Amino acid sequence: MRGVVARWWSPAAYAAPGRRAVRVSLVAATGFYVFRYGLDRPVAATYALFTAIALGGLSRIPGTGRQRAAVLLRAVPLCWVLVVVGTALSVRTWSAAAGMLVVGFTLAFSAVGGPRAAGVAPGLQLLYILPSFPPYDPGSLGDRLIGTSAGVALLVAAEALLLAERAPPSYEERAAGAARTAAQCARRLAAPPHALTGADRAAAWEAGQALRPLHVPEAERPAGPGRRARALAHTGLATRTLLSRLTALGTGRGEPDPEVTAVLRAVAELAGATAGCLRSGPSPLAPYEALVAARARLSALSAGPCRGTGVLRFAPAVLRGHAAVLEVADAALAMGVAADLAVRGRHAALPVPPGRFWYATTWAPLLWGHRLRGHAGRRSVFFQNAVRIALALTAARVVAGVDTLPHGFWAMLATLTLTRTTMDATWHTVRLALSGTLAGALVTAGILALAGTDTRFYAVLLPVWMLIAFTVGPVRGVGWAQGLFTVLVALVFAQLAPPTWHLAEVRMLDVLVGSVIGAVFGVLAWPRGAHDELRYAAAELLRRAAEIVVATSASAAHGTAVAAPSGVPAGHRSLHRSVILAESAYAQFQSEPTHFGGRAPVAAPAAVDWQATLMAGHHTLWGSQRLLEPPHAVLGPVAAEALAGVGERVAGRMLLVSAALDPGGDTPSAPVPSIDVTFAEFAAEPPDAPRLYYATVSWLESLTADLARISSGPRAR
Template sequence: MALAAAIGFYLFRYGLDSPVAATYALFGAVALGGLSRIPGTGRQRAASMLRVLPVCWVLVVVGTCLSVRTWSAVAGMLAVGFALAFSAVAGPRPAGVAPGLQLLYILPSFPPYDPGSLDERLLGATTGLVLLMATEALVFPEPSPTPYRERAARAARTAADCARALTVPPYALKAQDRSAAEEAGRGLRSLMVPEAERPAGPGVRVRALAHTGLAVRTLLHRLAWLTAPPGAQEREVAAVLHTVADLATATAECLRAGTSPVGPYTQLSSARAALSALSAGTSAPQAAPRSGFTPTVLRRHAAVLEIADAALAMGAAADRAVHGRHAEVEVTPERFWYATVPAPVLWWHRLRGHAGRRSVFFQNAVRIALALTAARLVAGLDTLPHGFWAMLATLSLTRTTLEATRHTIRLALTGTLAGALLTAATLTLVGTHTNVYAVLLPLWMLFAFTVGPVRGVGWAQGLFTVLVALVFAQLAPSTWQLAEVRMLDVLIGSTIGAVFGLLAWPRGAHDEMRRAAAELLRTAAEVVVATTSSVAGGAATIVPTAAPGRRSLHHALVLAESAYAQFQSEPTTLTGAGRGYPASVDWQATLIAGQHTLWGSERLVAPPATVLPAAAARTAEALGERMAGRMLLVSAALDPGGDTPPTPVPRIDPVHPEFGAEPVGAPRRYYAVIEWLESLAADLTRISRGASPRAAADTGADARSGAGASQKHD
């Protein structure tokens, strides 16, 4: 940053005698290099900057054209501010670059209102950004992290080894194999993957890559906890496990070399169908099931078929992650709904899903857009000198919660005051000797850009106060009063940020996390009831009762996951203690419960449908209703907007005698439902016990909760 900003500034200020271009070169580098938080290595950040360079040009042009009138500048600030902040829904890179783009729009929105200097502004901004890209890519290069595709390929290889180990006595994984499977699955968790490598965009390939990672994790969990058979392993079970290993190997090759896994996928589909027919006692889908297998064997058949489902999802998703819409593996349109949808529709789907007041992305965009608009209005009506600084303070100091904003402002004002005093002393002593400022500026840049991010917002504001004084003292004669103006601007900007932090969702994601989790569990309860009713009723009710609820659950998951992501970054002082809220809730376990509900429902209602005997149907429906009731109890305790005061989360016991019910003649499909409901009970137990997020994620690999650890992501 120091190299790019200094070279650009001195090139135009003293080499080409263009103060306008010099200003834009410096602040262009500061915008995307300092204010933005673009994830990745230097080369990855440079690539991200190159992609948004045309956007930077548009922002400078629009800001220049709208700055002639205060009303147009204010209206533009509202629209552009919201759009840039809301772009965070597209993933970590757009979210990281958005603050810098805001600054590039704010800069031309202030005096001098000179559209005739647009060419100098564009030239300066472009030069500063190009210099920043060059320094990011070439100075102190960093090693590239392991791509997500390679991580998924390695995990698929581990899954192949585990599946092969299950085909030989004792037909269960050893402790070290189980540990390797859990470690490989843990390596695909978002918290373990660098932000720049996370598949988080709305496109087909990115969605499919995220789907691949989730399916691999599910497969590893199921393989790790598959129990040994009571006797010799059936030939059909061994065939499924062999073909699972083959498909996992082919998936790894697909992710690395681009070879479609269509052959092993077809073989596993056939092997799975054979085992399903064996478990049902017939090859005809609608025939009555056979009761010759013991419940233990049927439970194991259900577990092996779930392994096959996870492997099939993994192979199909990997094919789409590599080949996009040209993938060769044929899939059902519901699970891979995004596979044939045009890219603009996928983007619209993502934006529409978050265009509501329950989305934290929407809340953040509204908050910052209104704050910046108010700051621009105040600066325009009062002709605030250097009003740009006031808007910069609003942009850089406003946080997602009032508590965080207040704490940040206190530190920032303290640092700014110290920086203003140092600035006043420097300007008084040096006077108009610009050569002194020219010598000090690059040294101070290096010091400020190094120490500021390390020491915190107070140091950053104080050091930046001195930096801008050294810059503006070289552009025009300056006195100690420049420090006074800087202090006034930061005070006004931070006050505006605090006001809107108070008015617009002051608790950030803390209340929203509770609302989203409560809504997620309410929707999951509806899906549980609809799914168990569909399975109990057979093919006649299988499609119309479950699909709409799963779509609602999918949307609830998207909102809950975004709220959780913001919740993780906010201060822990507002956990709800003292307001009647549960002080310790494992929110990630809530998300896992929603994921397990969605994935398990899709799996259980997939054809062919087996009609359950009357006793098994009654038991399955009763268990589904009881599980839904437990979900609603937890939901009511979490909801901050309910009719009753918040209460402690009730403790849910994962071991219930009814899960051991074995109705006479119950087929494998019945035991698949029981396994699913048991996994949901385990998820609810972790919520009520308030385990740590890491513990929740890691224990999600147990025998039953691992049966649904994947999800259909937005």
């Protein structure tokens, strides 16, 4: 009881919805009253109000007010197009439904563009739904556009100027902080006692965690398809890898070689310069060149043996250390290049390797095309969601048109807002929505019966009710939101036409129709949401990774080439696409509720650390690309055989985990097997093994650690 009361009266719970409610209510009421009573243009009044509700209330654009205002400004031309197309296609039910199918899919699928595109899409859907219903009146298009433009303009001003929120640290600031931490760790490793303290390790771990997508606000995540977003994501991944590699080095192994110390000092300088670059400083060109030179000296020192020689200049322990330091250098170089690309784009000063940074010189529309093609298939959760909502909205439009459902766009609005990505979530939402709508309809009937045709009463009550609805609804849930919104729309339409209590009846009928349609398509179209797709994508990722592990190990062991003419190693594009699909499925899986009213979901996911699965894909890509770069040392026969064998063994473990994750496999309910990370081959020291051998074994060992975390990870998500 005390918890319920605390939730009801907790100021923190209502702070953000309250600020949003003030902005939306002020804009909607201002636009509606100016056009309805000041200028006597009811059509413009309706569109001004519903534009504010659509883009300010229904849309969930992440970020600060100024960031949301920028998104809305860019969306203005699209708003006009949707109103024009909706008006033109409303001439016939079939044309309006066909338009709904195309528009609904396109807007929903635009979520592949990142959180902002996904957030504004529901509001844009409503801007097509509103004019797509009778009466077919092209003559009112001018008023519709005027009202829409006024609503957007007022909302942009309100978002930018009213009740501003504190901006969280940007991704660039987070990456810069992590780079500074990496610089500090590298300096400690370069100076006696050449080890990291417990505080250093804790700082490195915290800096890496701050760059994980789950710990970054949606508006700051580099999730878009453009060059800058890709480069920022690349910067974060490279920085996290650098911190991990530095932490692994910091065990104190005695006095290192001067060449090792020089590399670590150069890493520290580049990491510090990269942090400055991310804070709008100069390109880290000089530190980058210094690290390239230091890395080349260390690589040349321990590169042998060459073909025809069998004498190793260094002990195996030293070669392992050199391989680990070169991995640190590679991560630092990738971080510097990615950061320079993120800040300066095509004007970046650092040389860009063609394979790893394939997007650096690609035209922006082609990058968008690449993202769209990557998700244009039934295995993408973005594609599934777009198909589901487009079919549901089209069916609702057909039903509303064929049955001449009064206020049929309410049915479509219910379909849009109540359809969820899982069957359980949809049914649960529909039950709450119908209960809330029934309660709201009863309140509406009472208000209409008491107030009658006195529009002054409705005019006074509307802004107050909007403020309550947009504050309480998001906090108390879908039932409250639907009930409060039912009264709200009645207060609006009571000022546009003579009201009767039948308005409450129509509202209840529309929500019932829209809910049933949404529930039906929630059952028919991928009813388990991201659950199965995440398992399938993770299984496919590990299968592709296993192929690359075998090919890369064989290439390192025998000196065979696996690169395509484009310079991208064979199979890497397929694995890259698998990683993208798995990441999007994981993001949706994180947002889907796991229980309703204390009841467990129909099929609870097995204990899997999905983040470790994704990192296994990234580590496979990065490690393979690094090991395949020339020049290559030639392994002796004993080392070559040992390396090929351990590569096949690690790949076999990947396939075992993949088979357990695959929902369509022979044993889809089998638990993920535990992976032993103590392979005897990892500690082997063949007499003819050069540094390349130990670098490859270190990569395979890190992949085995990723596999072990997959089955021993968190028990929930």
